[in-house]
Amino acid sequence: MSKAILALEDGSVFEGCSIGAPVERAGEVVFNTAITGYQEIFTDPSYAGQIVVLTNPQIGNYGTTPEDSEAPRPYIEGLVVRDFSPVASNWRSRLPADEFLKQYGIPIANGIDTRALVRRIRNYGAMRGVLSCVPGADPQQLVEKARRIPPMAGLDLASRVTTPQPYEWNQGLEPCSPSEHLPPTRPRRFHVVAYDFGIKRNILRLLAHFGCRVTLVPAHTSANDVLGLRPDGVFLSNGPGDPEPLTGPIGEIRKLLGKKPIFGICLGHQLLGLALGGKSFKLKFGHHGANHPVINYRTGRVEITSQNHGFAIDPDSLKPSEVEITHMNLNDHTLEGFRHRWLPVFCVQYHPEAAPGPHDSRYLFEEFIALMEQHRQG
C-alpha cells in the first residue's frame, strides 16, 4: 500500500496509507467532529480549499448514495481519517466512499492518528497543509510547499464555486426510509432568488419543501438583476472561506436591504453582517461539527446545530440600535444569528438545513416563509 503524507506549515508531518487518488493537494487543514454525515461533508462546497480531518475514526461504513450529496461533486481537497472501511454496509449505499472520492481525484490518507492531529490544530489553530499521495514525496519539501500556500484569509473562494449560470430548483425533501416523518409539503407560493456562494442542496430542498420556487444566481449577480426576477425573498447561501474579499456581493446585498425579505446562512450571514457595517474575523480553528449548542434568545431554547465556518462576525461591531442579536453559541459565545430591527432581514451563522446534523433549527425556514408572507401582504 502506498504512503500518504500530510505536511503542515508548522513542520509537523503525519504519515498514513493512501487509499484514494494518488495525487497531491494543498489547502487549509480543518477538522470536523460530526459522527455521521461524511458524504455531506465531502460534498459541501464550503469545504473548497480545505483538507478535512474527520474525528470519527470509522469512515466509509455506510458507503455513499447520490441522494445524500450536497452538491454535484465533492469539494474537499483531501480527506484524512483514522480507519477507512473498504466495505460499505447500508441499504441505500450505491458506491463505496473511497471509490466515490477517487472518481473525483480526491486523495485519502488512512490510518492517521487523527486525534493527535486535531489536538495540534486545536492548540495552534487551523493550518495550511499539503496532502501527498504521490509515491516518493519528500516530507520536508511538502512542509515548504505548505508554507507557500496562500492563507485562507483574504481568499475569494465563493467566486470559484458559485454557479456560472442561473438555474431553478423545485425538488423538496424525499424520505430516506418508509418510516421517515417529514414535515408536510406546502403549496408553491413564493419565489426565492438564492445567491449561490457554494450552496448546499438541503437548503434548496427545504425551501422547495416549504413552498418556494428557487432561482439560483451566480455570486456576482447585481441587486437590480435579482429584483428583476421579481422574487418574494432573497436567500444568501453558505459558502467557503473569508467573507471580506466578497466586496461586490456585499455591495449588492446592501442595495437589497429593505427591498425584499432576506435570509442568510453561514457565509450569507457574514456577508449580511459586513453589509450592515460589521466586522469579520478568523476563528482559531473554526466550528465544524454537528453538536454545537446555540441559544435562541427569542425563545430561550437551545438548539443543537450543524456548523461549518472558519470566520465569524464580531457581535460588538454591529450597531445595537439597528441589529438584534438572536442567537449565540454556548460553547464559545460567538455570534450565531441576528436580525435587523426594522428591515425584513435575518440570518444565522450555523446550518439550519443540517445535512449533516440535527433538525432542531428547521423552523428558520418557516420563519423565512412567514416573513415573505407578511411582506407580500404588507
Added chain:
Amino acid sequence: MPKRKDIRRILVIGSGPIVIGQACEFDYSGSQACKALRSEGYEVVLINSNPATIMTDPDMADRTYIEPLTLEHVEEVIRRERPDALLSTVGGQTGLNLAVALAEAGILDHYGVELIGAKLEAIKKAEDRLLFKDAMTKIGLDVPRSRLVNNVADGVEFANKIGYPVILRPSFTLGGTGGGIAYNREELEEILQRGLDLSPVHEVLIEESVLGWKEFELEVMRDLADNAIVVCSIENFDPMGVHTGDSITVAPAQTLTDREYQMMRDAALACLREIGVDTGGSNVQFAIHPETGRMVIIEMNPRVSRSSALASKATGFPIAKIAAKLAVGYRLDEIPNDITRKTPACFEPTIDYVVVKIPRWQFEKFPGAEPVLGTQMKSVGEVMAIGRTFKQALAKAMRSLETGKSPDAEEYDESLIPKRLITPNPERLKYIRFAFQRGYTVEQVHEMTSIDPWFLEQVRQLVMLEQELARESLDTITPERMREAKRAGISDDQLARMWKCSPMEVRRRRLQWGIRAVFNRVDTCAAEFESFTPYLYSSYETECEADPDDRRKIMILGSGPNRIGQGIEFDYACCHASFALREFGYESIMVNCNPETVSTDYDTSDRLYFEPLTLEEVLNIYDTERPQGVIVQFGGQTPLTLALPLKAAGVPIIGTDPDSIDLAEDRDRFGRLLDELGIPAPPYGSATTVEEACAVAARIGYPVLVRPSYVLGGRAMVIAYDEETVRRYMREAVVFSQDRPVLIDRFLEDAVEIDVDALSDGEDVLIAGIMEHIEEAGIHSGDSSCVMPPTSLSRTTIETVVDYTTRLARALRVVGLMNVQYAVKNGTVYVLEVNPRASRTVPYVSKATGVPLAKVAVGLMLGGRLRDFTDLTRGFSSGVLPVPQYFVKSPVFPFQKFPGVDPALGPEMRSTGEVMGVGQNFGEAFAKAQLSAGVPLPDRGRVFISVNDKHKPTAVQLARQFVELGFEVIATRGTAAALAAAGIPHRRIFKVNEGRPNVVDLIKDRAVQLIIYTPTGAQSFSDERVIRRTALLYNVPCITTISAARAAVEAVISRRRDPIRIWSLQEIHGIERAPAQLAG
C-alpha cells in the same frame, strides 16, 4: 431556570439487590443522583435494601434506610422523614415501579410528596405496551404491527396479513408463559390456542416479528424548558431477537448515514416529548429493517437504565448526575460540562473512538439451562472497552471478559458452526471468528447470523491479521507489522502464543522498537476542547495524553466484569479505597473495565483508566504513572491473580505481600502453617489425576469437598459422597484449573459456618465482623444468609475464633483486610479458608458496624497502625467490633431466569446479589431480609414440613411453634408420624412420588405458604427438585435446612409481634449530620 427552592428534602429509591437485568449500574446512577442533589443543598433520604452499594453509605445521603423496598416500608420512610419530592428515575425498574405504586396507593398525595423526574402519567404511558403503541402511532412513528385477538381464526387472518413469523404474547400470564414465535400457520394455531387457554382473559397479542432487524438505542435527555439532546447512539452487534443486555453493543452507531441517524434522533425526541418525560434521561430503542430501511420504535425507558450507564461511560457525559439536576429545575444549558469546564452540558457528545460492550454469561453455573440467548436477559455482568477503532475495542473487550479459558484450550467443532451461528448463544462471537478462520465469507456468516456485514468484515479482518501474524515469529516480525498488530488490539499474550515465546519477550521486543501503549482521553468532544478530566484508555497512537503528575499516588486494580462470586461488593471496596486514598492525601488511580460500576465513574478517582485487567495493560499504566504502590486486595480474584506477576515485574504491591496471598491459596504451604500454629482444619489433600483424587478422598474419608485451587465464588466445587462423583468431577473440572491441582477436603456435615472479616496492621488485629451463617456448612458462604452478631455461638467459640484469626493474621503478615471462614462442629473450630484480602462481606460488615473497613484498611496499607485510626473504628484497635442491632444478610438468586435448573443450594455459589435486614431482634432482621430478597415469610396460613430422621426432633419443636402461631401444619408420612407421636395437630399429605394431592398441587393451588424440608437421600432427589422448582415459580418460600427453618420461625414470630419499624444508618450508628444548606 434556577433550581427549585420549594423543595428541600428528596426521597431517592434504590433498585434493591443485584439481579440479572438490574445490577450495579443503578448503584452508579443512584450514587450520582444523591451526590448531585446534596451538592445542590438538598437533603436526601435514601431507601435501598442492598447493603453492598456505595449509595447506601451513610455519607451519601442525610438519611439512609437499608430496608425492604415494599410499599409499607417506603411509606414508613415517608411518614418519618416527610420528603417534599420523590425522584423516580434513578432506581431502575424497581424504583420506578415503587414510585408508581406509591402514587397509585395515594401515599404520595397523602403526604404531599411530589413525583419529580417522570410523572405518573408519563411512566404509565411508557410502560404499558398498548398505551405506548397508541402514543407512538399518534405522533406518526412506526411500531411493529400487532393485534389483540380472542380466537384462532382472527389470529390466522392477521398473521396472513403481516406475514410469518409472528410473535404471540398471551395477556396476563405468569412470566410470559404460553408465548412464542410461530413460523407457520400450523405453529400459529397450536401456540395461539394454548395461549388463549392460558390467558385468564382469553386474549393473545399477535405481533409482527422484527427478528434479525438492525437494533439501535438512543440515550436522550430533556429539561423543563424542553431542551432535548441525544447523549449517545448505540448499535447492537447482535440484531433484534437478543435482549440488549445480552447483546454485544457498539457506540456510536456505525452503519447509519446522517439522514437515517437524524430520522432516528427526531423520532426519539418526539417520543420523549409525547411520553412526557419532563426531566432526565430516557432510553429509546429502535429496529431497522436491513433491506427496506423501515424503522420501528420498540420501547422507551422513562428512566436512567443500564444503557444510560453504558452511554455515560462511553461518552464521559454523566447522565444520572445531570438527570438529578434537571429534576430539581436546572436547565441543560445551566449545567457545566465537567470535562471541558468551559462548555455547557447542553450539547451532544461526540466521540473519536469506538466503544464495545460484551456481556458476561455464566451458564456453567446453571446446569440444565440451555445456553441460548433470547428476549430474556441471562448475562450476569458486562465489560466495556474503548479503542481508537472497532477492532481494537473488540479485541480489548474480549480479553476484559476473563473467561478463565485460554483460547488455546478451547475446542471448536466445525460441524457446529451453523448451529452456533444461527441460534444466538454466548459462544457466538467465538464461533464467528472460528468460521472466518475456516474460510467462511462475510456473506455466509451474515446469512446465518443476520449480523451487519460491516461488523462481520471487521471481525474477519482481525482474524485474517491474526492468521498472517501466526505465520511470523519473534525473529521474523518487523516493527511495522508489530505496530499493526498492536493497533488492531492484539495482545502480547496472543502474539506470544502464536510465536511460542513468553508475553514478556514480546513486550521487550516491541518496547525496544518504541511500540508502546499511549493513553487517550475520553473528553465528550473529540478533542475540540481541552479536557480537565483524566479519563483514559490505551491505544497505539502517536501521542500520550495521560499527563501524569508528580503527586504521591496509588493505583487500585478493580474487579472487572460482575460475575457470580465477584460482584458489586468488590467494587464497593475499590471505591472506598479510592475515596480513602484521596482523603489520606494520595492521588488515586483506578483501573477497571466494568461500565456498570461506581469505580468507573470519572468522579470516583483522581484518574480513571478504563482498561482490561491484564498484566500487559496494568504494566502499561504502571509504566506511565509510576505510582508508589498498587492495591490488589480489594478487587477480588481478578487483581489477586495479577499480584505475583506484577511483583515479579517490579511493581510495588502495597498491603499484604502477594507471597502471603499465595501461601494462603497454596494448600500445602497453608497446611504446614496451620500445623505450626496448632489450628485445626478438616483433613485435606490435593490431586492432579483422577486416581490420585480417589486415593486422597478414600484416605480422608467421605463426604469430601472437591474444588480447584484458585476458587472464585465456589466455581466448580462439589460435595462428593462417593468415588463415582469424584471421578466425574475430575473429568469435567480440569478445564478450569489448567496447571493447578484439585483440592480435596473432608466435608463437615451439619457444622455451623462462620465468616470473619478482620483488619490487621501486621501486629494488631481487629475483628470487624463475626458472621454466623444461617445455613449449615456445605452451602457456599455467598449463598448462605448470615447474621451479625452471632446468635448461637458460645463465648468460648467466639474467643477461639478471635484467637485463631489474630494469630493467622500475624502469621500471614496481613496488612489490610482478611477474611477467614470457619466451621464449628461439636465445639471444635476448624479453619476452612483464609483470604488475606477484602471479602464479599466488607460492605455488609461496614454497614452493620458503622466502621468503614476499606478506608481503615487503606490507612494500614499506607503504613498506619490500627491505633492511629481509632476515630474511625469506634475506639477499637483489637478485639471485636460491637454491633448495635441485628443485621441479617440474605442472598438473592437468579433461578427464575433459568427454567429447568434445579434451585438447590450447594457449595457452588449461584446468588447474584444480597440484601440486608435490620432488626431489634434476630427474627425481625431475618424477616426483613427475606422480604427484601423477594421471598417473604408468611405470618399465617399453611406450612408444609417434611424432614429426614435426624431432623425430626427439631421439626417437632418447630411444628409446635407454628401451631401455636395459628398455622396449619401439613406433613408427609414420616414427619407426620413424629408429629402424631408428639400430639401436634397436623394434616398428612402424600409425598410427590406416592400420589396426589401432594405438596406440588398445594403450591399450585396457592394453598401452602411455607415449605420446610430437608434432603432425605438420593431416592427422593427428584421429588425435592420438583418441589423446589414449583415453589420458585409460585414464589413460596422453600427452606431446605433445619437451621434456616428455626430462623424462619423466629421471623414469623417477629412478623406477628413487631410493628413495621425502620432505622436509618445514621441513627443506628449515631452519625450526626449538619443540616443541608439550600444555597444559591
